[in-house]
Amino acid sequence: MQIFFPGPQHILALFLSCIPFILNAENLGSDLLGDNARWSVDASARLNRNTDTQHNAFTYVLGLDVHKVFSHKNRDIGTLMFQPYLVSLNNASSVPFFFDDGDDTQLTWRITNFNFTALAQGRLNIKLGHFEIPYGLEYQEDTNGTLRQFTFGDRGIKADWGMSVNGILPYLEYEIAFTRGSGNELTSSHNPHIFSGRIGSPSQKNITAGFSWFYGDVLTGSGTTEHKKLGVDASYFYYQWQFMFESSIGQKAGNDTQNSFAEIAWIGAKEQFKSYMQLGYQNIKQMNKKDSASYWVVGMQWQNAYGFDISAQFKHKLNAAPTLNIEPDLSIQMRYRL
Amino acid sequence: MANIQVKKPADLAKASLAKLAAFFALTFFMLTITFPSQAAFCSLRDPISAIQALYSQEYQFRTVVTDVTEADREQMKQQLPFTIHQSEVAKHTLYVLYKDQKAEGFLQARSEWAKWGLVEIAWAINLDRTLKGFYFQRCRSPQCNDTVTRSISHVIQGKSFSQLKSLLSDDGETLSAYGQSVFPIAPRLALLTLRSALKTLAITDISWRKDLQNLAIAH
Numbered sequence: 001m002q003i004f005f006p007g008p009q010h011i012l013a014l015f016l017s018c019i020p021f022i023l024n025a026e027n028l029g030s031d032l033l034g035d036n037a038r039w040s041v042d043a044s045a046r047l048n049r050n051t052d053t054q055h056n057a058f059t060y061v062l063g064l065d066v067h068k069v070f071s072h073k074n075r076d077i078g079t080l081m082f083q084p085y086l087v088s089l090n091n092a093s094s095v096p097f098f099f100d101d102g103d104d105t106q107l108t109w110r111i112t113n114f115n116f117t118a119l120a121q122g123r124l125n126i127k128l129g130h131f132e133i134p135y136g137l138e139y140q141e142d143t144n145g146t147l148r149q150f151t152f153g154d155r156g157i158k159a160d161w162g163m164s165v166n167g168i169l170p171y172l173e174y175e176i177a178f179t180r181g182s183g184n185e186l187t188s189s190h191n192p193h194i195f196s197g198r199i200g201s202p203s204q205k206n207i208t209a210g211f212s213w214f215y216g217d218v219l220t221g222s223g224t225t226e227h228k229k230l231g232v233d234a235s236y237f238y239y240q241w242q243f244m245f246e247s248s249i250g251q252k253a254g255n256d257t258q259n260s261f262a263e264i265a266w267i268g269a270k271e272q273f274k275s276y277m278q279l280g281y282q283n284i285k286q287m288n289k290k291d292s293a294s295y296w297v298v299g300m301q302w303q304n305a306y307g308f309d310i311s312a313q314f315k316h317k318l319n320a321a322p323t324l325n326i327e328p329d330l331s332i333q334m335r336y337r338l
Numbered sequence: 339m340a341n342i343q344v345k346k347p348a349d350l351a352k353a354s355l356a357k358l359a360a361f362f363a364l365t366f367f368m369l370t371i372t373f374p375s376q377a378a379f380c381s382l383r384d385p386i387s388a389i390q391a392l393y394s395q396e397y398q399f400r401t402v403v404t405d406v407t408e409a410d411r412e413q414m415k416q417q418l419p420f421t422i423h424q425s426e427v428a429k430h431t432l433y434v435l436y437k438d439q440k441a442e443g444f445l446q447a448r449s450e451w452a453k454w455g456l457v458e459i460a461w462a463i464n465l466d467r468t469l470k471g472f473y474f475q476r477c478r479s480p481q482c483n484d485t486v487t488r489s490i491s492h493v494i495q496g497k498s499f500s501q502l503k504s505l506l507s508d509d510g511e512t513l514s515a516y517g518q519s520v521f522p523i524a525p526r527l528a529l530l531t532l533r534s535a536l537k538t539l540a541i542t543d544i545s546w547r548k549d550l551q552n553l554a555i556a557h
Contacts, residue, residue, distance in 0.1 A: 035403065036402070036403040037403070038379055038382075038403065038429050040379070065378055066379070067380075067382060069401040069403065071400045073439075074398055074400055074434075074436035074439055074441075075398040075436070076400055076401050079384075081379065081380055083378075083380070110380070111380040117384070121386070121390075121395070121397070121398060121399065122384055122386035122389070122390075123386075132380075142377065142380060142381035144378055144380060145378065167386075168386040168387055168390070169390075170387070170391075202387055204387060204458075204475050206477075206478060206480070237478045238480070239454040239455070240454050240478070267455055268455075269451070269452070269453055269454060269455055270451065337378075
């Protein structure tokens with residue numbers, strides 16, 4: 001029988017999970033962080049199974065989620081987000097380049113930034129740090145740590161280190177960002193960089209639309225990949241139904257590309273249950289040859305009122321090409337925020 | 339030459355399952371003895387659109403986060419025939435609005451359950467605890483349109499807690515006869531909005547009393 005011996009990363013993970021006890025839970029935590037602070041520990045375990053090869057990969061995540069608003073006299077100065085996450089991979093076959101291999105553990109950064117809001121009452125803010133690249137549907141939906149994702153895979157990067165100007169005007173929301181292009185790590189090797197942004201209608205409305213752009217060199221394991229992309233997105237909410245669409249044209253490594261994405265979601269009245277179906281399509285022209293691929297995804301997420309969350313998703317190709325292969329992936333995740 | 343041991347797939351699977359088991363044992367242990375938390379904090383957004391709609395550009399705002407406790411929830415039952423949901427026992431934000439360095443009012447966003455999902459309403463409150471107005475931050479029903487919003491707003495604007503309460507039946511589950519007469523359009527949505535208004539006014543004084551005293555904002 002295999003005996004499980006915890007490694008240093010598990011000891012650190014255990015330590016992070018015990019922070020609530022060490023700090024005597026909420027009250028002492030609030031005292032430590034001062035006024036207007038929230039904090040939480042976020043833990044999840046995920047199984048990804050390639051249903052063709054029957055290969056199983058596991059991902060364990062443990063992180064801290066801190067949110068604090070700084071105020072002075074009669075105004076807010078800014079908001080600090082701090083989300084360091086320890087990610088431990090086990091038996092993973094394809095991994096982000098900042099992991100050594102499929103059995104590695106790394107400290108990663110989700111959203112960790114300071115948004116300076118004192119300039120114009122939310123109409124013009126300056127954000128500095130690690131944040132989601134403003135582009136398309138990702139801008140208005142929080143998909144961090146969830147199985148449900150949109151189109152960041154097309155661009156090869158979800159969040160990045162850098163600076164943005166952002167704000168909400170009566171009929172417009174915007175964020176324009178200059179970022180390092182290096183994703184999790186703040187590195188200058190190969191000199192990556194991204195200029196991105198989204199301008200859209202107010203996100204709280206039942207019908208929204210936006211225009212995005214994404215230009216720059218994204219760091220990969222073997223150098224950088226050049227991206228040029230223009231996109232449009234739209235969402236429509238009707239009672240418990242949510243319809244989302246995103247489409248883009250551009251170039252990836254000098255090759256013309258087109259991408260489209262659509263999602264239909266149904267949300268239970270208590271908003272504890274969500275099911276969705278996605279369709280994705282990509283087209284790439286290399287030399288004089290055109291390749292296209294498409295896929296479908298079905299998924300569900302159930303969360304209770306006490307921070308426990310279980311989700312499952314299955315992704316499968318509709319059609320694939322030699323340069324655009326899509327592996328069938330069954331994912332199951334359990335997550336708890338405490 | 340290094341002696342490289344290649345793990346068998348079966349051993350890897352066993353090790354993975356052991357890790358998974360350890361993870362869930364830890365998770366369920368935490369589940370039983372700690373407090374819960376809600377959505378990731380990066381999804382928190384200031385109600386900028388609501389502030390812009392309900393106050394003019396000269397206003398500045400300051401965030402005041404407080405703990406809404408189980409005791410606060412119980413205390414609300416003394417003022418109303420209903421109270422906030424248990425899942426709302428958590429940290430919540432009140433925005434204090436200032437004009438020319440002087441506090442002029444508050445803004446608080448509250449969620450109510452409707453049969454089609456959560457309705458989020460931002461409430462603007464005057465310092466004397468009358469209602470200045472409201473803004474549907476999120477309502478997935480086409481019924482939450484400008485006509486309905488104006489019609490509800492016309493009735494409740496400027497009203498105090500007791501005046502609003504008179505629009506409800508004694509058990510708080512329906513509109514009173516007077517309430518029915520003043521809300522001819524979308525009465526169910528009006529009822530939901532009214533209950534949200536009463537909870538907001540009650541919880542502001544219950545949960546933020548000390549914070550508002552510290553900011554020297556008198557009632």
